[in-house]
Amino acid sequence: MTVVTVGSRASHLARAQVAEYLAPLRRRFPHIDFRHRVVTESADKDRRTALVEVSRAANGAAFAGAQEAALLAKEVDLVVHSFKDLPAAPTPGLVLLPPPGREDARDALCGNTLDSLPKGARVGTSAPRRTAQLLAARPDLRIVPIRGNVPPRLAKAKAGGLDAVVLAAAGLRRLGRAGDISELLPVDPFTPSPAQGALGIQIREDDAMLRDLLAGLGDPEADAQVRAERALLTALRSGCDLPVGAYARTRSDGSLSLTARVTALDGTREVAVTATGPAADPETLGRNVAEDLLCHGAGPLLEAARAVTG
Numbered sequence: 001m002t003v004v005t006v007g008s009r010a011s012h013l014a015r016a017q018v019a020e021y022l023a024p025l026r027r028r029f030p031h032i033d034f035r036h037r038v039v040t041e042s043a044d045k046d047r048r049t050a051l052v053e054v055s056r057a058a059n060g061a062a063f064a065g066a067q068e069a070a071l072l073a074k075e076v077d078l079v080v081h082s083f084k085d086l087p088a089a090p091t092p093g094l095v096l097l098p099p100p101g102r103e104d105a106r107d108a109l110c111g112n113t114l115d116s117l118p119k120g121a122r123v124g125t126s127a128p129r130r131t132a133q134l135l136a137a138r139p140d141l142r143i144v145p146i147r148g149n150v151p152p153r154l155a156k157a158k159a160g161g162l163d164a165v166v167l168a169a170a171g172l173r174r175l176g177r178a179g180d181i182s183e184l185l186p187v188d189p190f191t192p193s194p195a196q197g198a199l200g201i202q203i204r205e206d207d208a209m210l211r212d213l214l215a216g217l218g219d220p221e222a223d224a225q226v227r228a229e230r231a232l233l234t235a236l237r238s239g240c241d242l243p244v245g246a247y248a249r250t251r252s253d254g255s256l257s258l259t260a261r262v263t264a265l266d267g268t269r270e271v272a273v274t275a276t277g278p279a280a281d282p283e284t285l286g287r288n289v290a291e292d293l294l295c296h297g298a299g300p301l302l303e304a305a306r307a308v309t310g
């Protein structure tokens, strides 16, 4: 019997993502023994250090580096990542397969709706993008850093007396915690992180068996969306440590519409662009929107944020 070892982080969310990815594969390929194996990432070992520090030490791959090393060392054959946690630069020897569909890409506010948050309310998030977008919409809010996996973050928000916490709707849904969502934040102006809600399926480039087996199983629309969003990130030389949102949707005529925004960390300035292009060439759309953002003054906002977050 062929064994395929599937790696992921240890979190409940990572396990839920593996289960979601493997369920249809196990039905389709009953002759293959898919085994799960946990790989610990640097972000999982160190819960106290601020994430920007962990990320800097791991060269931006605090959520993916150990799993990529395990793939290259053939300790695992496939990794199921949260796509948005993957650095945009490709890793030599590894390839990403088209993602299997996409969960809700939106951010969710848990604890209160935006309108019901009192003046000066305390909202938990450690993400520079979420901080910046919240302050742009509500300059009165006090942003409180909060780290850890999704369930502990919800618990911390309650125990710590926060008025709300921002989390990805996708993670909450996958964990069966959709009931904790008070409000789904609209993608305009709360543009999500590039690739949010998608699974990043990674294998070794030279693994012809898995490549052939899984060819054609991904979702072409989700693939085009994520490609456009990540191409924008590459063109801006950005990562999840900068206040950049990018969200592509597939239009009824099959073309791709990409909205992206760069927001000053304190929310006082913002540049946003939306453009449309052919789904057959999502990378060009991503690069064009990045160029438009820079033409409209996103450069100094990114530089200022880089100086703070590293």
Ligand SMILES: NCc1[nH]cc(CCC(=O)O)c1CC(=O)O
Pocket: 082, 083, 084, 085, 150, 166, 167, 168, 169, 170, 171, 195, 196, 197, 198
């Ligand atoms: N950086 C943490 C992270 N990475 C992926 C998700 C879940 C959402 C997704 O799959 O995109 C989360 C939690 C969050 O942002 O609330």
